[in-house]
Amino acid sequence: MPVQSHRAKFQVSGQMQRRGFLGAVAGASTVLALSDQLLIGSLPRVSAAEATLDANAVRFSDEIEPLVRLLEETPRERVVAAFAERIRGGTSYREVLAALLLAGVRNVQPRPSVGFKFHAVLVVNSAHLASLGSPDEDRWLPIFWALDYFKSAQLQDINEGDWTLHAVDESAVPPPHRAKQAFHDAMDRWDVEAADAAVAGYVRTAGAHEVFESLAHYGCRDFRSIGHKAIYVANGFRTLQCIGWRYAEPVLRSLTYALLNHHGEPNPSKSNLEADRAIEVTQERIADWNAGWNLGKPDSAATLSLLQTFRQATPEEAVREVDQLMRSGIHPQSTIDAMYLAAAEMVMRQPAIVALHSATSTNALQYAYRTVGSDRTRMRLLLQNAAFLPHFRESMRSRGKVSGIQIDELNAESASNDLGDENKNVRQIFDLVGRDRASAADATFRYLSVDGPAEEIIHAARQLVFLKGNDSHDYKYSSAALEDYYSVSPKFRNRYLAGATYLLPGYQDRDNGLVQRVREALS
Numbered sequence: 079m080p081v082q083s084h085r086a087k088f089q090v091s092g093q094m095q096r097r098g099f100l101g102a103v104a105g106a107s108t109v110l111a112l113s114d115q116l117l118i119g120s121l122p123r124v125s126a127a128e129a130t131l132d133a134n135a136v137r138f139s140d141e142i143e144p145l146v147r148l149l150e151e152t153p154r155e156r157v158v159a160a161f162a163e164r165i166r167g168g169t170s171y172r173e174v175l176a177a178l179l180l181a182g183v184r185n186v187q188p189r190p191s192v193g194f195k196f197h198a199v200l201v202v203n204s205a206h207l208a209s210l211g212s213p214d215e216d217r218w219l220p221i222f223w224a225l226d227y228f229k230s231a232q233l234q235d236i237n238e239g240d241w242t243l244h245a246v247d248e249s250a251v252p253p254p255h256r257a258k259q260a261f262h263d264a265m266d267r268w269d270v271e272a273a274d275a276a277v278a279g280y281v282r283t284a285g286a287h288e289v290f291e292s293l294a295h296y297g298c299r300d301f302r303s304i305g306h307k308a309i310y311v312a313n314g315f316r317t318l319q320c321i322g323w324r325y326a327e328p329v330l331r332s333l334t335y336a337l338l339n340h341h342g343e344p345n346p347s348k349s350n351l352e353a354d355r356a357i358e359v360t361q362e363r364i365a366d367w368n369a370g371w372n373l374g375k376p377d378s379a380a381t382l383s384l385l386q387t388f389r390q391a392t393p394e395e396a397v398r399e400v401d402q403l404m405r406s407g408i409h410p411q412s413t414i415d416a417m418y419l420a421a422a423e424m425v426m427r428q429p430a431i432v433a434l435h436s437a438t439s440t441n442a443l444q445y446a447y448r449t450v451g452s453d454r455t456r457m458r459l460l461l462q463n464a465a466f467l468p469h470f471r472e473s474m475r476s477r478g479k480v481s482g483i484q485i486d487e488l489n490a491e492s493a494s495n496d497l498g499d500e501n502k503n504v505r506q507i508f509d510l511v512g513r514d515r516a517s518a519a520d521a522t523f524r525y526l527s528v529d530g531p532a533e534e535i536i537h538a539a540r541q542l543v544f545l546k547g548n549d550s551h552d553y554k555y556s557s558a559a560l561e562d563y564y565s566v567s568p569k570f571r572n573r574y575l576a577g578a579t580y581l582l583p584g585y586q587d588r589d590n591g592l593v594q595r596v597r598e599a600l601s
Contacts, residue, residue, distance in 0.1 A: 305439030511584030
């Protein structure tokens, strides 16, 4: 499937008047005025005909190809200005989002891991979620950040060989009546070439939900790439929901390629590998489930008991425990609450990259769980989510110190009944973040326990990401954690958000320089 090409790099010429872009952050209010308005001068348009696309590369439809080419060929220092000019000329939010995703899947290889430079693709939906949750005046900011971030990933890919997603081999695409089965057969064999052709045929003949179910089935199959496979399934489909299913084929070909990544290992279908042991247990446990599996009763004691299990169980033991709880009459939400709490607790215990992915993977797996239609696929996703958490816990041990803090030990006994000004208290929370994470978590929990509005914390955190975020993980994590607050049961959601503050940005963090970078791009 992979093809390497060396594309001509088109340099944009012309002058750009320097204009203001973002306002200053001032005062103690949670609402940070990040931008007043977008004032763009003139910039020469870039014709797609002026750059040469490799003959073997996948091509997109006529209405989006020129915009993708603009992103690919415009130098990084001018890409924000170039897209600002297009937006002023009528290019829509959806078109820019589509160009971001498609440029990523054509130009960035999801190997040797579905992470690293490939975050330029994974982060598109996170930037989109941040935009949806922002006031109108800030809505473009995450997208401009993602445009700039793509250029850095594109450069890294060029330096590593300049991989390009090639056009599908049409002679290998199965006929419509065989496409779905051909796809599943190829995925089960870990056959990259056959799966690439099969998914193209599958997308052309089946509906979006049916295809999503198939890919969700494989996205949770294994822990390789620390959860990025599941993240790509969820984030890819969520972005397609916004930009349109007509762009699905190249995206899902890239996704299929990513799902089959087993770098440095023999073919998993012919080997007994540790990464595949949990799915074997999961398959055994769901074999005899019936339609009444989700009719149990919520039980907070069961949630806390399962949380303790996640602190010490193996992946296979975690699968069996979740299975047993639901067979005993516990509602799935009680097990889901334990998964969210376990992920947030790992963030508290080691606020770093591995624990971060326990939260973003759980977000992705739970999105898929809520979206697919088959009971068996839903159970598979739930049990594999349980299996992933011990994998993350053990992976953390090789990354340094892991504290023994427990999320269920947070308490609100010292909470004041008189919070005073809400914005001041939220300001105090984010003054602590980055300097004293434990105190920030305690302050968050106390604030929420006396009915401080969670929306104020969420809004402040999101806008601080715009101002302080330096990495794709800042967007991925914050979008996942802030969204998942509402997916946790009311009894536990305050603990979840308090734990999540360990990896949110704070006022004391260094600014990311976005203001200056944008102004330089517009000069």
